[in-house]
Amino acid sequence: MNARVKFAIGAGVILVTLGWLGWLGATESKAYYHTLAGLAKLKGPALHQRMRVSGYVKDGSIKRLNGKVDFVLTEQGRTLPVSYVGTNPLPDTFYEKHAQALVQGRLMPNGEFVADQVEAKCASKYVASPVVGSRASDPPGVRGMSPAAAAAH
Amino acid sequence: MDILGSFALILALMTAGYAFIAGIVGIKTRNPLVIKSARRAGIALFPLVSVAVGGLLFEFFSNNFSMAYVAEHSSRHLPLVYKFAALWSGQGGSLLFWSWVLSIYAFAVLMANRKKHPELMPYVGMVMAGVEFFFLLLNNFAASPFKIVGEATAGGGVQLLSQANGRGLNPLLQYPSMVIHPPMLYLGYTGMTVPFAFALGALLAKYPGEKWIHLTRRWIMLAWVFLTCGILLGAHWAYAVLGWGGYWAWDPVENASLMPWLTATAFLHSVMMQEKRGMLRVWNVWLVFATFLLSILGTFLTRSGVVASVHAFAQSSIGTWFVVFLAILVLVCVLAYVKNRDYLKSDNRLDSIVSRESSFLFNNLVLLTAAFAVLWGTLFPVISEAVQGSKISVGPPFFNRVNVPIALFLLFLTGVGPLLAWRKTSFESLRRNFAWPMGGGLVFGAIMYALGYREFYALVCMILGAFVVLTVASEFFRGARVISAHSGLNFFQSIGRLTARNTRRYGGYIVHVGIVLIFVGISGQAFNISKKVDLPPGSQTKIGPYTLYCQNFDTVNGPDYTAERATIEVLQHGRPTMMLFPERRFFPASGVTETMVSTHSTLARDLYVVYSGPNPQTNKPVINAYVNPLVKWIWVGGLVVVLGTLLAMLPSRSGPGPGPLQPAAAGAASEADTDADDKANVLEGTH
Numbered sequence: 001m002n003a004r005v006k007f008a009i010g011a012g013v014i015l016v017t018l019g020w021l022g023w024l025g026a027t028e029s030k031a032y033y034h035t036l037a038g039l040a041k042l043k044g045p046a047l048h049q050r051m052r053v054s055g056y057v058k059d060g061s062i063k064r065l066n067g068k069v070d071f072v073l074t075e076q077g078r079t080l081p082v083s084y085v086g087t088n089p090l091p092d093t094f095y096e097k098h099a100q101a102l103v104q105g106r107l108m109p110n111g112e113f114v115a116d117q118v119e120a121k122c123a124s125k126y127v128a129s130p131v132v133g134s135r136a137s138d139p140p141g142v143r144g145m146s147p148a149a150a151a152a153h
Numbered sequence: 154m155d156i157l158g159s160f161a162l163i164l165a166l167m168t169a170g171y172a173f174i175a176g177i178v179g180i181k182t183r184n185p186l187v188i189k190s191a192r193r194a195g196i197a198l199f200p201l202v203s204v205a206v207g208g209l210l211f212e213f214f215s216n217n218f219s220m221a222y223v224a225e226h227s228s229r230h231l232p233l234v235y236k237f238a239a240l241w242s243g244q245g246g247s248l249l250f251w252s253w254v255l256s257i258y259a260f261a262v263l264m265a266n267r268k269k270h271p272e273l274m275p276y277v278g279m280v281m282a283g284v285e286f287f288f289l290l291l292n293n294f295a296a297s298p299f300k301i302v303g304e305a306t307a308g309g310g311v312q313l314l315s316q317a318n319g320r321g322l323n324p325l326l327q328y329p330s331m332v333i334h335p336p337m338l339y340l341g342y343t344g345m346t347v348p349f350a351f352a353l354g355a356l357l358a359k360y361p362g363e364k365w366i367h368l369t370r371r372w373i374m375l376a377w378v379f380l381t382c383g384i385l386l387g388a389h390w391a392y393a394v395l396g397w398g399g400y401w402a403w404d405p406v407e408n409a410s411l412m413p414w415l416t417a418t419a420f421l422h423s424v425m426m427q428e429k430r431g432m433l434r435v436w437n438v439w440l441v442f443a444t445f446l447l448s449i450l451g452t453f454l455t456r457s458g459v460v461a462s463v464h465a466f467a468q469s470s471i472g473t474w475f476v477v478f479l480a481i482l483v484l485v486c487v488l489a490y491v492k493n494r495d496y497l498k499s500d501n502r503l504d505s506i507v508s509r510e511s512s513f514l515f516n517n518l519v520l521l522t523a524a525f526a527v528l529w530g531t532l533f534p535v536i537s538e539a540v541q542g543s544k545i546s547v548g549p550p551f552f553n554r555v556n557v558p559i560a561l562f563l564l565f566l567t568g569v570g571p572l573l574a575w576r577k578t579s580f581e582s583l584r585r586n587f588a589w590p591m592g593g594g595l596v597f598g599a600i601m602y603a604l605g606y607r608e609f610y611a612l613v614c615m616i617l618g619a620f621v622v623l624t625v626a627s628e629f630f631r632g633a634r635v636i637s638a639h640s641g642l643n644f645f646q647s648i649g650r651l652t653a654r655n656t657r658r659y660g661g662y663i664v665h666v667g668i669v670l671i672f673v674g675i676s677g678q679a680f681n682i683s684k685k686v687d688l689p690p691g692s693q694t695k696i697g698p699y700t701l702y703c704q705n706f707d708t709v710n711g712p713d714y715t716a717e718r719a720t721i722e723v724l725q726h727g728r729p730t731m732m733l734f735p736e737r738r739f740f741p742a743s744g745v746t747e748t749m750v751s752t753h754s755t756l757a758r759d760l761y762v763v764y765s766g767p768n769p770q771t772n773k774p775v776i777n778a779y780v781n782p783l784v785k786w787i788w789v790g791g792l793v794v795v796l797g798t799l800l801a802m803l804p805s806r807s808g809p810g811p812g813p814l815q816p817a818a819a820g821a822a823s824e825a826d827t828d829a830d831d832k833a834n835v836l837e838g839t840h
Contacts, residue, residue: 006506011518014562018522018555025551026533033534033544052546064769087683088397089765089777092325092746104548 031104036078039107050106053080053113057099057120073101073113082113094120155220158208159299162292165201165252168194169286176279188275192263195278198285199260202253209246209298213239218319221300222246228321228742230713238332239322244456244471245298247335251452252288254336254343259285262347262372273365276354284346287478295471324714324740324747328394330386338383338410342448344376345413348420349445352438356489359496363428366437370424371802373441377417378798384410385671385791396748396763398683398779400787403552408531409451415524416444419517426513429575431500435490436517438497442486447524449479454531505577512570519559526555561613564672567665568594568621571628590627594620608679615676618669625662632659653806660801667797670790677758677783685765687773688719697780699760700724701733706774714738716749719764719774723753735764735776756789758782 031050034042039053055073062071069084082103084090093099105115172194179188209222213236218224226239226246241247259281266274292298325331348369355365387407392400401407420440426433453475490497503510529536530547537545572578572586598616606612633647642650652659686694693702705720716736723731733751740747753760761779768775 003503003506003508003511007503007511007514010506010515014515014518015522018519018526018559021554021558022526022529022551025554026530026547029548029550030545031548033546066770087685089685089748089763091395091397092748095746096744 036073036075036080039080040078047107050104052102052104054100054102055080057094057101059097062095071101073103080113081111082115084115084118086116086118090118091120094118154208154211154215155217155299155301158205158212159297161201161204161208162249162289162297162299165198165205165256166286166289166293168197168201169282169289172198172282173279173286176275176282180275180279188271191275191282192267192278195259195263195282198256198282202249202256202289205292206240206249206253209249210237210240213237216319218317219301219303221302222298224302224319226319226322228319231319231322232327234332235322235327238326238335241335241339242322242326243298245292245296245300247339248288248291248296248456249298250336250339251343252285252292254339255281255285255288255346258344258347258372262350266368270364270368273351273354273358273360273368276358277350280350280353281346284350287474291471291474295474318742321713321740321742324738324745325394328390330390330393334383334386334390337379337386341376341378341380341383341410342413342452344372344379345417345445345448347372347376348441352441353486353489356438356493356496359493363431366424366427369441373417373420374798374802377414377421378795380410380414380417381791381794381798384414385788389788392784393750393752396750396777398681398761398763398777398781400784403530403549405531406455408527408552409447409454412524412527412531413444413447413451415520415527416440416447419520419524420444422513422520423517426510430510432502432510434497434499435494438490439486440517443524446479446482446486447528449475449482453479507573507578507580507583509570509573509575509578512566512573516563516566516570519562523556523559527552557610560672560675561610561617564614564617564621564669567668568617568624571624571662586624586627590620590623593623594618606680611676611679614672618673621669622666625666628662629659652800656803656805657801660797660799660803663797663800664794665797667790667793667795670786670793672790674783674786674788674790677781677786680782681779683777683779685775685777687768687771688721688776689773694776694778696778697758697760698725699730699778699780700727701762701776701778703774703776709736711738713742714740714747717764717766717774719776721751721762721776723760731760733760733762735762737764737766754785756783756785759784 029050031052032046033052033054036053036055039051053073055075055078058072058074058079062069067085069090071082071084073080073082084103085105094101099120102119103113103115104117104119105113107113172191175187175191175194178184179191212220212223213227214233216223216227216229218227222243222245223239226242227236231239239246241250259278262281263274263278266277351365351369351372354360384407387410388400391402392398417440420437423433423437423440427437453472456471456475503514505511530551534544534546537543568590569587572583572590574582594616597619598612601615602612606615629648629651632651633644636642636647636651637644640647640650682697684694684696688694688701688703690703690706693700695701700723702722702724703719704722707718707720709716709718716738718734718736721733721735722729723733731753733753735751736749738747738749739745748763748765751762759779759781761781763777763779765775765777767773
């Protein structure tokens, strides 16, 4: 057997192993992204998948309870009660006004979303606010950037 | 100054366009005057873009808040050093910074080679001018940092709306390593343009031999070390500032910087195959192409917000520009390759599976697999949305499952590589060279196991890490012994001479040791512990070997913030060790609250304490405490990597007398010589 064939076999074994590990890791951690509007339309098994949902944290809705933090996500008039049960402290940006949050976890039968992971960013902070030519009519993007911010570029 | 800056940018755009077109004309007509003029235009980009950068900086220093970019990213009381940092803290400024750094590289490359390589340099200049042209297009039309805040007046003019003060730099970015992290990363990303320009240029010119590789070796190492620093500083910032106890989250923006690093690392290794054995020419050219394309992709991911990320800073139309640019680049690379691929024929084939060549092949295989997995995982939401219509993301378990075994396999290869000879290694010599380091690694592993280091991957990491360090040590030892025997120098002088004589090889070994230290630091993660407790004054809690005793809980005022602060005494085995002051700062100007982590860091472990505000039910302060073993080794390892790389970039000094290359004296190490700089006739000499 020449060296090239041996190398090809070795490479094949490595790639198959890594592919299998990747598949395992993906099934274990994959999450379906939904907007609040999209979430309302889900039915059947899709309701039980792990998912990521984005929205704005409703002002004044954050309640710290023992071992969890409850808050309400809102976007375009829709709301979703969320209960964060993760152990890491919530990011600072989460507590700011009009903070955007991306929650990851599962939807419970009672309509509450139990999140084990929360990412947040403050929409106004990283991008410019309205300057010349602001198009206030732009709808919020899928990722929910505020219209003013999206228009700045 | 904003008008001067804007004009400088327009002029720079035209100059870059000229340098690109004149470059093509010069190559076609071979007219030396046109070639010279194209080169000078390329050189002129640096002063032009510098004027624009200077103009923007001037606006920052003079607090001109009628400029949108300044108003958004600075404030009157921002410390001077952060006004510099504010330059690259937003979209427009950081893309201007990209153009500027690239113009510096172009300047350096064109000046250094202005009298050399007349066949190749026009191509290199043309490629760099083309890339610079794209970024200047963005600076001028898509994301100008020189926009002003104003409103139209009735007469058709514009009324400036100057604000009394800016909104200030995001407090999260007001941190020392955040000042140098973006420039480092950009120097890395941008620096990949240089090897790309040489590779594409050499392919287009069918430039003979492996010369372009020698010409670009130091450039790619420079870009690589900048990228390494940038990644580690980013990790350090995430760890020290963000307050979640970790340093790497497989976030799209982190991944974006890791991908070109992986392919560039693969190139730094496989390039030796081409130099020594004339193999892998196609592969190497594509590795350089891929590294550059991934750098552009990284900038695109960071700048366009196409993949949702905690720190994808901006969402904007800029994505379209990048997609078009990437498509053009891929097309150019493919066409150049298809047209001139006969130029890239290999001289040799793989002789044996147990050889240096094959260790490099496996190294490249897994590095590329890692890069591919990271790319796939990062873009999975985009891919799945295009294919299935639903956006699916994968999390850290995916990345860890694939990359941890790859990292350990690479560690194994790092140890084995130097023990293998080019072409073919006998099992006998392998066993002879293998026994000691591997035995040492196993003994070390047993000690760690006894000390409680009992997690599979972490333990394997320790064993392989010790194995690599021992092989590197034995390489230094054997080489130094030979030199010492011939020259009469003492052992340490011999090590110095050995290293000076072949900086590339021994610098590379030092880089390997640094990587081992980083891996050791990462492996400590398996033993992290964390705890969240109410800790009112006078109470205490235990975590790991520490007892945290809360002494006090008060409010302090800083220059532009007020902070709630906990005063915590740390006791280790009952003895007072350290005072920690975790804070929560509130910045009224921007309305931002920021956590200030307090850490007690030793080589064995970090104690990392976060004050997360009062518990609303009990009104007692809540403390999040983490014990993270071995984290410090990551930063130490990073420093070793940088030093090793700098050493490897120094020119080797040829010394008199026999080196460690003599087969009889140095055993397998001599067969296995990697030294391309000395280019001793190793192949003829030893086989």
